[in-house]
Amino acid sequence: DELLRIEGIRKTFPGVVALDGVDFDLRRGEVHVLLGENGAGKSTLIKMLSGAYTPDSGRILVGGEQVRIHGAQDSERLGIATIYQEFNLVPDLTVAENIFLGRQPRRLGMIDRKRMEAEAAELLKRVGVNVSPRARVRELGIARLQMVEIAKALSLNARVLIMDEPTAVLTSEEVEKLFSIVRALRADGVGIVFITHHLEEIAALGDRVTVIRDGRSVGQVPAATPEDELVRLMVGRSIEQQYPR
Ligand code: ADP
Ligand code: MG
Ligand code: MG
Structure with missing residues (x-):
C-alpha cells in the first residue's frame, strides 16, 4: 500500500x-x-x-x-499532483480551461468546449464548490482557487x-x-x-x-x-x- x-x-x-x-x-x-x-x-x-x-x-x-x-x-x-502556495493557474483563462489546460477534449480538431465545461462542472461538483466552469480564474478568491486546483488534480486521477x-x-x-x-x-x-x-x-x-x-x-x-x-x-x-x- x-x-x-x-x-x-x-x-x-x-x-x-x-x-x-x-x-x-x-x-x-x-x-x-x-x-x-x-x-x-x-x-x-x-x-x-x-x-x-x-x-x-x-x-x-x-x-x-x-x-x-x-x-x-x-x-x-x-x-502526483501538487498544489503550490503560489498557485499554478492562468488568471485570464476560465476555470474549465485551467482544469484541462493542455488536455482539452477535442472534436473534429476543435476544442470541444461543451464537453470540457460539462466535465469541469462534474469535477467541481465532486469537490463541492459552487463556481461556474466559465468563470475567469482572476475573478475567484483564494479558497475557490484552491478548490479549482483540487478539481484539476482529480481530473488527472x-x-x-x-x-x-x-x-x-x-x-x-x-x-x-x-x-x-x-x-x-x-x-x-x-x-x-x-x-x-x-x-x-x-x-x-x-x-x-x-x-x-x-x-x-x-x-x-x-x-x-x-x-x-x-x-x-x-x-x-x-x-x-x-x-x-
Ligand atoms: P520551507 O518550505 O520549509 O519554509 P524551503 O524549502 O522553502 O523551506 O527552504 C529551505 C532552505 O532552502 C531555505 O534556507 C531556503 O532559503 C533555501 N532555498 C529554497 N529554495 C532555494 C533556491 N531556489 N535557491 C536558494 N536557496 C533556496
Ligand atoms: Mg515552504
Ligand atoms: Mg517557507
Missing part, C-alpha cells in the same frame, strides 16, 4: 544546504503531514516530487520502483496529492470545507502530503507526521502525538528550554 518513498534526499543551492538527508513515505489513503519551521526544507522536498528540482543524491520510489522526476510531465505521469500550506490564507470556514474534501479523497485511497506548521491541524486531519528540521527528517510520529513533543521535534528543544522560567 506504499505510494511513495523518499530515501536520503540531499539538495544544495549555492551557499545553502536545503535538504541534508530526508526520508519520507506515503501510504494509500493517508494524510501524512510534513511539519517544520520556516526554512526547514518542506517546499524544497515537495519540489523534488513535482519535478521542479532534481535531488543531488538520494532515491525516490513510486509504487516500489525507483524513478526520476524531471519536470511536471514526469510527475503527472506518475500520478492523481494518486498522490501534495498541498503546501493550503490553509495559510483561508478563513476557518474555508479550512473546514477543505478538510472535508481532503477526508473524502483519503477515503478514496488518495495519499495526501499536507504541509503545515499549525499544530492544531495535525490532530484534526493527519494520520502520521514527519518532522523536518534544518533539511533533515528528525522524526516520524503518529498525528496523535502531544503538541509539546511535536514542538520539541520541530525546533530541537523543549518548550521549557525555549521559555525558561
Whole structure:
C-alpha cells in the first residue's frame, strides 16, 4: 500500500544546504503531514516530487520502483499532483480551461468546449464548490482557487496529492470545507502530503507526521502525538528550554 518513498534526499543551492538527508513515505489513503519551521526544507522536498528540482543524491520510489522526476510531465505521469502556495493557474483563462489546460477534449480538431465545461462542472461538483466552469480564474478568491486546483488534480486521477500550506490564507470556514474534501479523497485511497506548521491541524486531519528540521527528517510520529513533543521535534528543544522560567 506504499505510494511513495523518499530515501536520503540531499539538495544544495549555492551557499545553502536545503535538504541534508530526508526520508519520507506515503501510504494509500493517508494524510501524512510534513511539519517544520520556516526554512526547514518542506517546499524544497515537495519540489523534488513535482519535478521542479532534481535531488543531488538520494532515491525516490513510486509504487516500489525507483524513478526520476524531471519536470511536471514526469510527475503527472506518475500520478502526483501538487498544489503550490503560489498557485499554478492562468488568471485570464476560465476555470474549465485551467482544469484541462493542455488536455482539452477535442472534436473534429476543435476544442470541444461543451464537453470540457460539462466535465469541469462534474469535477467541481465532486469537490463541492459552487463556481461556474466559465468563470475567469482572476475573478475567484483564494479558497475557490484552491478548490479549482483540487478539481484539476482529480481530473488527472492523481494518486498522490501534495498541498503546501493550503490553509495559510483561508478563513476557518474555508479550512473546514477543505478538510472535508481532503477526508473524502483519503477515503478514496488518495495519499495526501499536507504541509503545515499549525499544530492544531495535525490532530484534526493527519494520520502520521514527519518532522523536518534544518533539511533533515528528525522524526516520524503518529498525528496523535502531544503538541509539546511535536514542538520539541520541530525546533530541537523543549518548550521549557525555549521559555525558561
Ligand atoms: P520551507 O518550505 O520549509 O519554509 P524551503 O524549502 O522553502 O523551506 O527552504 C529551505 C532552505 O532552502 C531555505 O534556507 C531556503 O532559503 C533555501 N532555498 C529554497 N529554495 C532555494 C533556491 N531556489 N535557491 C536558494 N536557496 C533556496
Ligand atoms: Mg517557507
Ligand atoms: Mg515552504
